[in-house]
Amino acid sequence: MCGILGLLLHDSNVDSAAEICEALSLLQHRGQDACGIVTCGPKGRFYQCKANGMVRDVFDENSISRLIGGMGVGHVRYPTAGSFNNAEAQPFYVNSPYGIVFAHNGNLTNTTSLLQYMDATAHRHINTSSDSELLLNIFANNLQQTGKFRINEEDIFTALGGMMKQVKGAYACVAMLAGFGIMAFRDPNGIRPVGMAVRKSGSGNDYLFSSESVVADAGGFGEWQDVRPGEAVIITRSGVSRRQVAPPATFAPDIFEYVYFARPDSVLDGISVYRSRMAMGDALADEVQRILTENNLTVDVVIPVPDTSRVAALNLAQKLGLPYREGFVKNRYVGRTFIMPGQEMRKKNVRRKLNAMALEFVGKNVLLVDDSIVRGTTSKEIVQMAKDVGAKKVIVASCAPPIRHSNVYGIDMPSRAELVAYGRDTEAIASAIGADLVIFQTLADLIKSVRQFNPDIMSFDCSVFTGDYVTGDVDEKYLSHLESMRADNARGKAMGMSVGVQSVGNDHSNGVDGKTNGVHEQRGSDVTLGSDIRATVNGSDDTVGLHNSWNTS
Numbered sequence: 001m002c003g004i005l006g007l008l009l010h011d012s013n014v015d016s017a018a019e020i021c022e023a024l025s026l027l028q029h030r031g032q033d034a035c036g037i038v039t040c041g042p043k044g045r046f047y048q049c050k051a052n053g054m055v056r057d058v059f060d061e062n063s064i065s066r067l068i069g070g071m072g073v074g075h076v077r078y079p080t081a082g083s084f085n086n087a088e089a090q091p092f093y094v095n096s097p098y099g100i101v102f103a104h105n106g107n108l109t110n111t112t113s114l115l116q117y118m119d120a121t122a123h124r125h126i127n128t129s130s131d132s133e134l135l136l137n138i139f140a141n142n143l144q145q146t147g148k149f150r151i152n153e154e155d156i157f158t159a160l161g162g163m164m165k166q167v168k169g170a171y172a173c174v175a176m177l178a179g180f181g182i183m184a185f186r187d188p189n190g191i192r193p194v195g196m197a198v199r200k201s202g203s204g205n206d207y208l209f210s211s212e213s214v215v216a217d218a219g220g221f222g223e224w225q226d227v228r229p230g231e232a233v234i235i236t237r238s239g240v241s242r243r244q245v246a247p248p249a250t251f252a253p254d255i256f257e258y259v260y261f262a263r264p265d266s267v268l269d270g271i272s273v274y275r276s277r278m279a280m281g282d283a284l285a286d287e288v289q290r291i292l293t294e295n296n297l298t299v300d301v302v303i304p305v306p307d308t309s310r311v312a313a314l315n316l317a318q319k320l321g322l323p324y325r326e327g328f329v330k331n332r333y334v335g336r337t338f339i340m341p342g343q344e345m346r347k348k349n350v351r352r353k354l355n356a357m358a359l360e361f362v363g364k365n366v367l368l369v370d371d372s373i374v375r376g377t378t379s380k381e382i383v384q385m386a387k388d389v390g391a392k393k394v395i396v397a398s399c400a401p402p403i404r405h406s407n408v409y410g411i412d413m414p415s416r417a418e419l420v421a422y423g424r425d426t427e428a429i430a431s432a433i434g435a436d437l438v439i440f441q442t443l444a445d446l447i448k449s450v451r452q453f454n455p456d457i458m459s460f461d462c463s464v465f466t467g468d469y470v471t472g473d474v475d476e477k478y479l480s481h482l483e484s485m486r487a488d489n490a491r492g493k494a495m496g497m498s499v500g501v502q503s504v505g506n507d508h509s510n511g512v513d514g515k516t517n518g519v520h521e522q523r524g525s526d527v528t529l530g531s532d533i534r535a536t537v538n539g540s541d542d543t544v545g546l547h548n549s550w551n552t553s
């Protein structure tokens, strides 16, 4: 999952970077690996700062002050394709046509054929293994085909429509065209979220695109609207244009956004994440009661696994009339562990992040509630911690059903073998994490918990629970390929991602018959794009892309 942002201020003399930076920090929970901002200033020039790290580490007053311009795009990254290399930090930029900046949340599933197309037909160079850079170039290539000196909204809609025909997978994107404006679009299944909001500013409006509505609330924006699946929205100084650019497909927002990814104070596709988590707790309470009775067990206390499960755990405890206690205290300076790279780091950080308070555990049958059990990293550690401080019995309840399938749409769960529920029944899962009993929400209850707040949504992407992939192109061959490339134990070898190595480019080298050429090795250190040089100025003095009234000089 990544976070994407776009901001266009009515007053072009006010720089947008500080506000984008603030907003990115509100989306930090969606990606902790890298972040970046590109702004567009006078003469359509882009100003960029991006690097590996959290928002607070990458940006400071100095770097922000060098990001000039009243519109910009921001990104926080949680890698699901390519590597963790800083060359894949976003936003991405291409100079041709017109100067485009691009931020992507999601994951493409037909990158192999797209890369071939880029190489053999479009002759565009893809310099990293990132699917987002590829997506940008598909868009750019479609835009190029207009062949125009100056383009308009219609041309962009046409290019995006063409792109949506070629590309498969999940993508919610924000883009910016030099001197023109910002735009957002969403894949035809609407798997990943993005919405827009508006704020009065003097005689005009400021506009925001964001993955989550929490950013709009915090920035004083109102009238939040989700971008519709297959829709594109373009905002220029002259106003807002919206267009359905892809034919309607099954709308299937990812249910895992509600389970884990999104902030509780966001509303996605008309559904309050907070309310849906409360409902998950209520529904799980019934299942817990049923299974406890079946096993002739009683529980003394309900303890959430901070942070995400808190909301659901409180409702569950209330419904069962059990005490709710914060038995685990979270170190607020450790981020989310699930989205950290590598099993060793995840494991180490669960211990750094959570500490069990013995007084809430000693001699008790404790019910630990988590939002989900994925690799089992968290549950294995916390069950042990609970036992170490004297719990009598440890029962784990999960607000989501067992996860037994890979995610291919923007969550880094490529390998089934890494999932603790893969090939295990409930009893075997309990034994794998060391618990006395494990209780899972049923899929029907999970869907009901979310859908009741917007019955217009007929389906959700539940592929991690069911193995049904809504884009229709994901088969066993693809899943095995993904596993061989991205499983924890395969990554180092497959992607040259060892820390400190500036792996730039992929094996697909334009013009050299698919062999890696020497150019790639030289890149990454002295090339502006893809390096971690801060507040680097891109672009030139030319005025390509200064198309309309946005032109400031």
Ligand SMILES: O=P(O)(O)OC[C@H]1O[C@H](OP(=O)(O)OP(=O)(O)O)[C@H](O)[C@@H]1O
Pocket (backbone or CB within 6 Å): 260, 305, 306, 307, 308, 309, 335, 336, 337, 338, 339, 370, 371, 372, 373, 374, 375, 376, 377, 378, 379
């Ligand atoms: O079974 P696992 O592979 O451990 O994954 C599941 C756990 O990871 C997440 O927590 P995380 O620490 O990422 O974030 P949180 O603080 O928002 O709960 C999630 O909330 C579960 O606790």
Ligand SMILES: NC(=O)CC[C@H](N)C(=O)O
Pocket (backbone or CB within 6 Å): 001, 002, 077, 078, 079, 080, 081, 082, 088, 104, 105, 106, 107, 108, 130, 131, 132, 410, 411
């Ligand atoms: N989680 C995401 O949305 C990742 C976006 C993109 N696939 C990347 O790896 O950078």
Ligand SMILES: [Mg+2]
Pocket (backbone or CB within 6 Å): 305, 306, 307, 308, 309, 370, 371, 378
């Ligand atoms: Mg958690």
